[in-house]
Amino acid sequence: MDRRRFLSALAAATLTGTAAVTMGTACSSRSVGTAVAAADEPADPAPVPDLPPALLPPPPPSARVPLPGGGSLTALPGGGDLLALTVDDGASSEVVRLYTQFAKDTGIRLTYFVNGQYNSWTENAGLLRPLVESGQIQLGNHTYSHPDLTSVSKQQIADELTENGTFLRNTYGMDAAPYFRPPYGRHNATVDSVAASVGYTVPTLWFGSLSDSSLITEEYILQMANQYFNPGAIVIGHLNYLPVTHVYPQLVDIIRSRNLRTVTLNDVYLKP
Incomplete structure (x- = not known):
């Protein structure tokens, strides 16, 4: 193989290897990203215990009366x-x-x-x-x-x-x-x-x-x-x-x- 053909083959191999590495990195990044996204998803909330319903509010302050005497x-x-x-x-x-x-x-x-x-x-x-x-x-x-x-x-x-x-x-x-x-x-x-x-x-x-x-x-x-x-x-x-x-x-x-x-x-x- 002459020098020119050897250098052309070497360049083609290098480009092919770089593309493979790049694609592998991208796939790996996507996999990691997917895992992180899954980890970030909120878990099902803990069940909230049943509480008695709220009661009526107090009367307004204007309804207050004086204390009885004695x-x-x-x-x-x-x-x-x-x-x-x-x-x-x-x-x-x-x-x-x-x-x-x-x-x-x-x-x-x-x-x-x-x-x-x-x-x-x-x-x-x-x-x-x-x-x-x-x-x-x-x-x-x-x-x-x-x-x-x-x-x-x-x-x-x-x-x-x-x-x-x-x-x-x-x-x-x-x-x-x-x-x-x-x-x-x-x-x-x-x-x-x-x-x-x-x-x-x-x-x-x-x-x-x-x-x-x-x-x-x-x-x-x-x-x-x-x-x-x-x-x-x-x-x-x-x-x-x-x-x-x-x-x-x-x-x-x-x-x-x-x-x-x-x-x-x-x-x-x-x-x-």
Whole structure:
């Protein structure tokens, strides 16, 4: 083969090899691109658990009325559609967390009567604080350590309420006055007078209970809810035992079936 023919053959082979490499690279790039695109495709979303449907909003601020003068608060005024679900204590951090998540998920409005001695109130402050700030959950004073106020000295009555009030201000930046709930519902003229002297002028009781201050069955809680979730009722529950957290959808069903509007006390009454 002469020199000219050899160089021509070599050039042709080089071009053929380059084209093959280029095509192989392009095919490889397409394969990699396809794999990357497949990896970038969103996976099927995780199933969202069924949540109870949202509840009716509170009445407008213009509907608020003055607090009644003197005596205990046991029911809401008027014959409308309002229900105040109030829950006490906080012995279980898990129940406080789940009740608060329940409110966040459904829009139910609650009043918590807090005993500041329980760690639940600091452990759940991050979850609870935005709902307190928005007004969906109201905090009331239930004393710091839950004594029978009728069996302690005047100074102890004042100390229990002021220590708990200070705890709520420091932890949540809010003032629980004028509402306080005497532990066990026990109060008298002396208790009311001392409480009023430190800013708590409204002893807040109830007319209906979920009866869950001790451990009871889910069925019994629902029986109590069916009995007491009525227009104008202030109902007491507790943040102590888990069974109530298993029946949230059923509680919402009762409220919705009766066309009730859950409210905090601040939703109903003007601040003095």
